[in-house]
Amino acid sequence: MGTLNDKQAQLLLDKNFASIATVNADGSPHVTPVWVDWDGEAVLVNTLRGRVKERNITRHPRVEVLVYNLENPYQYVRVSGHAELVEESAEEHIDTLTKKYLGEDRYPWRASGDTRVIVRVRPERVSDQGIE
Amino acid sequence: MGTLNDKQAQLLLDKNFASIATVNADGSPHVTPVWVDWDGEAVLVNTLRGRVKERNITRHPRVEVLVYNLENPYQYVRVSGHAELVEESAEEHIDTLTKKYLGEDRYPWRASGDTRVIVRVRPERVSDQGIE
Numbered sequence: 001m002g003t004l005n006d007k008q009a010q011l012l013l014d015k016n017f018a019s020i021a022t023v024n025a026d027g028s029p030h031v032t033p034v035w036v037d038w039d040g041e042a043v044l045v046n047t048l049r050g051r052v053k054e055r056n057i058t059r060h061p062r063v064e065v066l067v068y069n070l071e072n073p074y075q076y077v078r079v080s081g082h083a084e085l086v087e088e089s090a091e092e093h094i095d096t097l098t099k100k101y102l103g104e105d106r107y108p109w110r111a112s113g114d115t116r117v118i119v120r121v122r123p124e125r126v127s128d129q130g131i132e
Numbered sequence: 133m134g135t136l137n138d139k140q141a142q143l144l145l146d147k148n149f150a151s152i153a154t155v156n157a158d159g160s161p162h163v164t165p166v167w168v169d170w171d172g173e174a175v176l177v178n179t180l181r182g183r184v185k186e187r188n189i190t191r192h193p194r195v196e197v198l199v200y201n202l203e204n205p206y207q208y209v210r211v212s213g214h215a216e217l218v219e220e221s222a223e224e225h226i227d228t229l230t231k232k233y234l235g236e237d238r239y240p241w242r243a244s245g246d247t248r249v250i251v252r253v254r255p256e257r258v259s260d261q262g263i264e
Binding site: 022 | 153155165192197
């Protein structure tokens, strides 16, 4: 497994957005914007059971995550790996992301019946640009 | 073929960045940040022969392009389609993009032996969020 160096990690810890790429059932690529987090070991994204990216990952766990600096998009970090889907603590985790991105304590768009999952990606390959 | 409405198109005409997703030879997804343009009919990206995304598209032309507003990432448009690779006018096109993104007349990083191509994606499926 690889890891991120401090400057790469910082890009994920800052309030930047990630584009997560997965592969659809028909083999075509899918990319979607998400909130993102780094726990020191893995890139963390949060989604719902049943979403396209969740179904794609269940079928084919390889993903690539791109995060660029909103204030300077020429700085980016890209991580690829096999994603794990984790239900445990996924509700707390969406609140953590809500705090980071919206400054609120609770995720405001909860709906009954939603099952949240953490998409956990330990870096297998990392590349970056403009980060030094 | 689909198209973009004026507000979706504007997001591409503004100085925003795109994430273009393709599929690698081993079936894993690839995503890379690029300058982007809209010619009224197709999403245009510019790359070099031999780059990973170019090789991926040659093998498997299905792509998905995500553009979000750098000033408000909750606004995004996503376009999927089959990409065509076009060498004609690709050198002029990189200068057009340079003007848009850097404010300069000529692309400053030309290297001898580089063959530029336009990645042309006519929208087959379009989705957006936060654009109204």
